Amino acid sequence: MPHRPLTLRAPRGSVAAEEIRAGIDALLADAADDLPIAFPPEVLAAAEAAAARTGRGDRADRTDVPFVTLDPASSTDLDQAMHLSRDGEGFRVLYAIADVPWFVDLDGPIDHEARRRGATVYLPDRRIPLHPEVLSEGAASLLPGQTTPAFVWTLDLDASGAVTGVDLERALVRSTEKLDYAGVQEQLDAGTGHPQMLLLQEIGALRARQELERGGASLNVPEQEIVEDGDQVRLVWRRPAPIEDANAQISLMTGMAAADLMLRGGSGILRTMPPAEPAAVERFRRQAEALGVPWEEGVSYGAFLRTLDWQEGRHLALLNQATALFRGASYAAFTSAAEVPEDPAQAAIAAPYAHTTAPLRRLVDRFVLLVCHAHARGEAPAPELLAALGEIPEAMRSAGGRAGDLERRGIALVESAALRAWTGEELDATVIDSREASPAKDGNEGTPARVEVQLLDPPVTAWVPARAEVGSALRVRIVSADAADSLVLEAVQG
Template sequence: MPQRPVSLTAPRGSVAADVIGEGIDALLGTFAEEIPLDFPAEVLAEAEQAAARALRDADGVEAAERTDRTEVPFVTLDPASSTDLDQAMHLERHGGGFRVLYAIADVPWFVALGGPLDREARRRGQTVYLPDRRIPLHPEVLSEGVASLLPDQDTPAFVWVLDLDGTGEIRGIGLERSRVRSVQKLAYEEVQAKLDRGEGHPMMVLLQEIGALRARQESVRGGASLNVPEQEVVEEGERLHLGWRRPHPIEDANAQISLMTGMAAAQLMLEHGAGILRTMPPAQAQAMDRFRRQAEALRIPWPTGQAYGEFLRSLDWQDPAHLALLNHATSLFRGASYAAFTSADEIPEDTVQAAIAAPYAHATAPLRRLVDRFVLLVCHAHVQGRAPDPDLLAALGEIPEAMRGSGARAGELERAALDLVEAAALATWQGDTFAATVIDRREGKQAEGAAPTRVEVQLTDPPVTAWVPMDADLGAVVRVRLESVDTAARHAEFVAADGVRS
């Protein structure tokens, strides 16, 4: 494809979408062996057959164990552009508390264990999201078609039935295979705008209430949620630029429903002695002590007795000192992994996911993540009072490594793609000077030729971070200059601006 010339009147920091597209095409070539782009013919054939079966059985002729919940007015809540819809919800007040019906796409109904689709999904592990495209876990005829919980479409689903008391605590857990019908696809931006005007969808108003109760439960447990904006690539017409995205409050509430479901799944699997947990070790004592010292150095009070998670929720990323501390908070909890077990004797010694402060499992995104499909099948067997299928149990041990490997590959590619967009966007600012907040510091060595002292800085506009050879205190606001940009190498070099000690 010929490269379209960049308009001389284009906004600074933006880049033509097709320029990025060509760069990502080239980038994908370097990942060709690690991340497959095209589905093999036998996989596409099985997907088409599964899709045809779904349409043929739309009249409800299915296994006797599937219930009919098509009269329940489920709604989905996602980014406006999403079409691979894993979850739909119906919320209501019930018995002095709440009942949450949480429908999750029944991907196992389409993907036979051990078949071509299953083998390909294990090879891919997860959907990969890039600035201008996604590389799906399953063929789109399933992930964006008959298996997706699209509105006005009868779709097979697992339905979690979660009864909560008035404080938001789970008091009852059920799970059934059903047929559901979403009545509306809601989008975060529009929902939040209406809620802010006092015009919210009744179920979204209830979601806010339940989400707040669950967030309070998280605080009591000692769980931690980071209040940090995310870097994103924004598409405007035929151009792309970098921006900050801070999740809306309704997104946080929605996330609490997913977290609650994952905790319910973990509870079932631990009680019955088979499943896959999402694990994370607790922060090491020396790391937590260092974090407390950093808070003191930045003059951010941390009241005695205040839980770590509650303290994090009190920080405001728009304050330079708080931003520096939030950056360091991400380093406290590392080592996230998966642990599979098929008997009580194999349950890991530490089952708590440290950031959530409770046992937890991935159970709500089977269209986009491999492990969720296996967790759903195991949990459904537990609820039905029967042992999971032997072939399913035999497969559990393979899933953690498949997720670790695919996560590493996807993370590397996604980071490289963002670096590409950053470099292309920054090229229009070469030579300019910016204010930036110091969020990290690395002491240099005294030996000749050794690396000098460097600080990591966070720019607000453009929204990028960079290491700069200079010295300054954490939380300080400094001036840096964009010295050079190498788009092909996906690298930008910043230096201390005039008047700043380096």
């Protein structure tokens, strides 16, 4: 039986949005002690005062540059704006990043609250912002038609897409258009498009080739998306549009330039990831061989991953296993050359890298921008800035753990609610992982052998008591799907 897609017009496959909201409200109430939601009055007052500031400091005037932003259509917290142009046989990228430090005084009330939060938290039906909305969706956001303070990166590229020159200045910018991924991709697919997006497509392809040449790797997998329409929601696959990949390459390039500035300057915060353990790499090679998708000698890890198609069961299983090689990401702060990490590279990117392009939504980027600006000017970062660097990695780690747990629970709630209408029915799934049985020990019950399966429609993963080969097809039955408890599936024999 072909499994039926979840659509808004199929009552059995839809979920009341109010039920989702009530469930998320309960999750947030449970997490209230660890995850702040409302901003304290003094933070809101400081944000209102910062938004009303009239001076802009000593900065260049770049308001004559027709910057554009590219984000999801609904976004209003716009961190980045770009202007791309040809420069001889190469290119020039002007990349404006919201100057959040202009509005957030170091060691002030907004800074203290941001360190407590760490990052914006995204849940199925809402987000909990890092900064008050008067800043993140107002005065500090690179909204079209608004003159806004920004850090502007100038990145010169040669004809191959390699960076040949970097500069960073504080400036005033004025975005002229707010473009969205879906609209831009539709135009490009039709053979038309905004001139900036045509250049972005070209530069993104060159940067992706640079990534492959240096040994970087990207996981080419779709995203699970919750689509709301009035009272109802549905779970669907969302495959990022090619222009999103191109846009991500500009951000990656800027993060690599920031890391290089900080390493040469002797202070900053890097985003690090250790290389995969040789045993993990060899295990992945064996898995690929066993699944009949061999990773040939001489082919880089990144190049191999780009050959995998998530819609093919064996490939989907391999892409899931590949995440084991992308572990251990953290932040490393250093205030002198002697403190630079022994291996400063981010292994998946295959180069030193820093988070610097999302200061409205991530704490660490604000500090990286300030340090990079000082180094670009040939100056030592302010002592109070250097003194704060050591606190940021722990703030990010702590915030990431809290947010990750809450986001996982939120998604699980939606998945269970979405599948409740399918209770008792059988669906096709692909086995993406397996675990052997564990015996009872020290008073704890053992666990049976189980496999993790991926349902393709709706896009849900779950563990099922069963034995099956990774990459194989498995028929499963929805036993129960209680949003307040958990999703329970069983394998169907025969």
